[in-house]
Amino acid sequence: MLSLADVSKVYRVGAFGGKTMTAVDGVTFDVDQGQVVSLIGESGSGKSTIGRMILGLTAITKGSITFDGAPVRPGADYYRKVQGVFQDPFSCYNPVFKIDHMFQLIRQIRPYTQEKLEESISSVRLEPGQVLGKYPHQLSGGQLQRLLIARALLLDIRLLVADEITSMLDASTRIDVLNLLVDLKARGLGVLYITHDLSLGNYLAERTVVLRRGVVVEMGPTEKVFEDPLHPYTRQLLAAVPRLHAPWEDARPAGCGVHSDVQPDPDHYVACSCEKEPE
Amino acid sequence: MTTLQTAPEKAETVVRREALYFAFRNPKLLGGLAVVLILLAVGIFGPILDSGDPFAYSFTDAIQSPSGKHWFGTTTFGQDVFTQFVAGLRTTFEVGALGGGLTAIIGMVIGFVAGYRGGMIDEILNMLTNIVLVLPALAVLLIVNAYLGVRSVGMQALFIGLTSWPWVARAVRAQTFSLRTRDFVDLARLSAVPTRKIILREIAPNMSSYLFMTFILCFGGSILIASSLDFIGLGPTQGVSLGLMLQNAHQWSALTLGMWWWFIPPGAGITLIVGALYVANVGLDEVFNPKLRET
Ligand SMILES: Nc1ncnc2c1ncn2[C@@H]1O[C@H](COP(=O)(O)OP(=O)(O)O)[C@@H](O)[C@H]1O
Numbered sequence: 001m002l003s004l005a006d007v008s009k010v011y012r013v014g015a016f017g018g019k020t021m022t023a024v025d026g027v028t029f030d031v032d033q034g035q036v037v038s039l040i041g042e043s044g045s046g047k048s049t050i051g052r053m054i055l056g057l058t059a060i061t062k063g064s065i066t067f068d069g070a071p072v073r074p075g076a077d078y079y080r081k082v083q084g085v086f087q088d089p090f091s092c093y094n095p096v097f098k099i100d101h102m103f104q105l106i107r108q109i110r111p112y113t114q115e116k117l118e119e120s121i122s123s124v125r126l127e128p129g130q131v132l133g134k135y136p137h138q139l140s141g142g143q144l145q146r147l148l149i150a151r152a153l154l155l156d157i158r159l160l161v162a163d164e165i166t167s168m169l170d171a172s173t174r175i176d177v178l179n180l181l182v183d184l185k186a187r188g189l190g191v192l193y194i195t196h197d198l199s200l201g202n203y204l205a206e207r208t209v210v211l212r213r214g215v216v217v218e219m220g221p222t223e224k225v226f227e228d229p230l231h232p233y234t235r236q237l238l239a240a241v242p243r244l245h246a247p248w249e250d251a252r253p254a255g256c257g258v259h260s261d262v263q264p265d266p267d268h269y270v271a272c273s274c275e276k277e278p279e
Numbered sequence: 280m281t282t283l284q285t286a287p288e289k290a291e292t293v294v295r296r297e298a299l300y301f302a303f304r305n306p307k308l309l310g311g312l313a314v315v316l317i318l319l320a321v322g323i324f325g326p327i328l329d330s331g332d333p334f335a336y337s338f339t340d341a342i343q344s345p346s347g348k349h350w351f352g353t354t355t356f357g358q359d360v361f362t363q364f365v366a367g368l369r370t371t372f373e374v375g376a377l378g379g380g381l382t383a384i385i386g387m388v389i390g391f392v393a394g395y396r397g398g399m400i401d402e403i404l405n406m407l408t409n410i411v412l413v414l415p416a417l418a419v420l421l422i423v424n425a426y427l428g429v430r431s432v433g434m435q436a437l438f439i440g441l442t443s444w445p446w447v448a449r450a451v452r453a454q455t456f457s458l459r460t461r462d463f464v465d466l467a468r469l470s471a472v473p474t475r476k477i478i479l480r481e482i483a484p485n486m487s488s489y490l491f492m493t494f495i496l497c498f499g500g501s502i503l504i505a506s507s508l509d510f511i512g513l514g515p516t517q518g519v520s521l522g523l524m525l526q527n528a529h530q531w532s533a534l535t536l537g538m539w540w541w542f543i544p545p546g547a548g549i550t551l552i553v554g555a556l557y558v559a560n561v562g563l564d565e566v567f568n569p570k571l572r573e574t
């Protein structure tokens with residue numbers, strides 16, 4: 001379904017694009033129908049940039065992203081199939097309009113009836129009468145986040161890019177929203193679950209992609225990556241229990257763990273860890 | 280169900296009512312608007328009271344001080360100053376609306392595009408803005424004037440519009456720049472909403488009070504610039520405006536001859552309109568920005 005091949009993103013920064021900054025570097029992975037793939041990486045590793053490129057919000061510098069074999073083309077056709085939900089639900093709604101406005105906008109790409117609208121709101125376990133006609137500031141973050149998922153359902157999409165959708169929610173709401181993703185998967189949707197939170201990633205996803213500074217360091221079936229992490233960075237990420245008074249140490253390979261030409265398992269990719277390190 | 284549906288309506292009217300409540304209690308806004316509206320009414324309905332020709336000469340009535348017959352007195356040529364004042368007000372409001380409107384529109388279009396697009400387009404528009412900003416507008420006008428003989432109110436407004444938009448563009452750009460990074464803009468893009476609609480229907484409504492205030496300032500600024508141009512002899516060659524009246528009074532030594540009624544009405548008219556617009560704008564700022572409200 002969705003396929004990324006050697007995708008890179010270089011941002012131009014500074015006056016007249018004088019300097020450049022490589023945010024994503026040669027990323028390759030797929031998301032299939034009915035599959036949840038989690039993309040894990042710390043802040044600034046390029047996760048959102050990948051999500052935005054898939055959604056056609058940011059141009060790709062190098063490589064290709066295809067959906068059912070066709071390259072990403074922003075437009076009504078593509079957005080009927082692929083949608084996104086973002087981190088900050090409060091920022092996703094125009095504060096001067098009622099939340100109905102957001103549903104109104106998608107009418108032109110997929111017309112729907114009032115019943116269909118209420119049905120999709122009910123399917124994210126909200127009472128249509130309690131949310132329609134309200135302003136965003138009158139609803140909670142969890143309600144707003146669910147309405148965004150309802151919007152995606154109304155469009156009858158096939159792939160959802162979920163970019164840290166639970167990181168601004170409290171613990172109980174977080175589980176409810178994650179359960180909605182499980183529902184989506186059961187409906188046959190593909191989900192790219194972007195997160196920096198390891199504990200929730202493995203709860204949903206069949207496959208895990210570990211991203212570090214824009215580069216995929218390890219990827220494979222979730223249980224293999226979590227139970228048998230091969231890259232030192234993944235190991236450290238999994239072992240890291242937040243400690244007070246101890247600074248977060250960047251993963252430094254203790255000698256060379258794995259070479260890229262020694263792949264233990266064709267389904268479990270590991271980057272060579274003795275690449276030249278900055279610093 | 281019905282109670283659930285009416286509740287949000289209430290909340291909305293409460294917000295609106297709050298703005299209106301503060302608007303109706305803001306002396307600056309009310310006072311400023313009242314002055315402008317009264318002068319506008321004089322300009323519009325004045326001809327009903329006094330429908331003479333502002334240029335009609337009358338040697339028998341020359342140099343009359345204000346009286347029942349000539350409310351504001353007459354000029355050296357016996358022209359009725361009140362008739363001129365009424366006609367001048369109209370021209371002045373006209374140039375304010377046209378020049379101010381043009382300034383606001385050019386500035387907003389450039390500001391919105393630069394702020395929304397960013398990158399190279401932004402850098403180019405920014406450069407253009409800075410060039411126009413440092414352009415010696417008066418020198419340009421003198422040159423343009425030498426080539427284009429005809430000077431009408433429309434031309435004057437066009438000139439004002441083409442030279443004073445940069446500060447509008449800068450302010451609108453800065454606001455657009457911060458709004459376009461909000462996720463609701465991305466969501467609109469993910470709904471295949473075209474760029475023009477995103478700017479007009481998603482971003483602009485978030486700064487509507489600001490845009491409204493900008494227009495008011497442009498209106499006042501345009502009147503001030505037009506009056507200065509008139510006064511230094513770069514005004515329209517036909518018709519009468521408050522600035523042209525001042526220029527005439529000055530040219531025929533009204534001040535030295537003690538003909539105060541000739542220059543005080545146009546001078547006071549310009550000062551009142553521009554001053555009242557600025558005061559109203561300060562009032563509006565207080566209405567829209569709760570942090571500035573006194574008490
Ligand atoms: N529009 C942009 N212009 C320039 N640099 C950007 C832009 N967006 C993101 N970046 C940079 O790219 C890197 C990756 O960002 P992002 O994809 O948001 O990471 P993540 O979502 O993993 O936290 C960061 O260093 C960030 O500063």
Ligand SMILES: [Mg+2]
Nearest residue numbers: 047048049164
């Ligand atoms: Mg991010």
